[in-house]
Amino acid sequence: MVSSVARAKERARKRQRAQHRxxxxxxxxAVYPLEYIPFGEPGALExxxxxxxxxxxxxxxxxxxxxxRRLIAAGLAQQCNHVQIEPILTxxxxxxxxxxxxxxxxxxxxxxxxxRLLHEIKGHAIFTLAQ
Numbered sequence: 001m002v003s004s005v006a007r008a009k010e011r012a013r014k015r016q017r018a019q020h021r022x023x024x025x026x027x028x029x030a031v032y033p034l035e036y037i038p039f040g041e042p043g044a045l046e047x048x049x050x051x052x053x054x055x056x057x058x059x060x061x062x063x064x065x066x067x068x069r070r071l072i073a074a075g076l077a078q079q080c081n082h083v084q085i086e087p088i089l090t091x092x093x094x095x096x097x098x099x100x101x102x103x104x105x106x107x108x109x110x111x112x113x114x115x116r117l118l119h120e121i122k123g124h125a126i127f128t129l130a131q
């Protein structure tokens with residue numbers, strides 16, 4: 001039989017996990033309030049601005065070079081915890097690599113130094129582009 005104290009502790013742990021996102025970095029794991037925002041969606045810029053004002057971190061989901069340009073033009077790229085490059089709207093690995101390279105180029109040209117994550121496509125890692 002599980003004690004009421006054990007049940008209360010488990011509920012507290014579940015609430016804590018629900019309130020935080022876990023982001024893995026290559027050398028450490030950081031836990032903090034973090035929200036993923038796909039920047040191609042309507043209202044994404046406004047939502048990011050609101051979250052920043054409330055002290056919540058933002059992971060910017062970028063699916064195209066145009067979305068990267070909007071993020072940069074809004075002045076939000078440097079404020080994000082990281083940029084997740086997601087060329088997953090295609091099932092062609094070569095095309096996905098080209099999209100990712102184009103997004104990388106846009107970010108580089110704008111001088112964005114925010115850490116970047118590259119999404120895989122169809123089980124193929126394309127993270128070698130970050131080297």
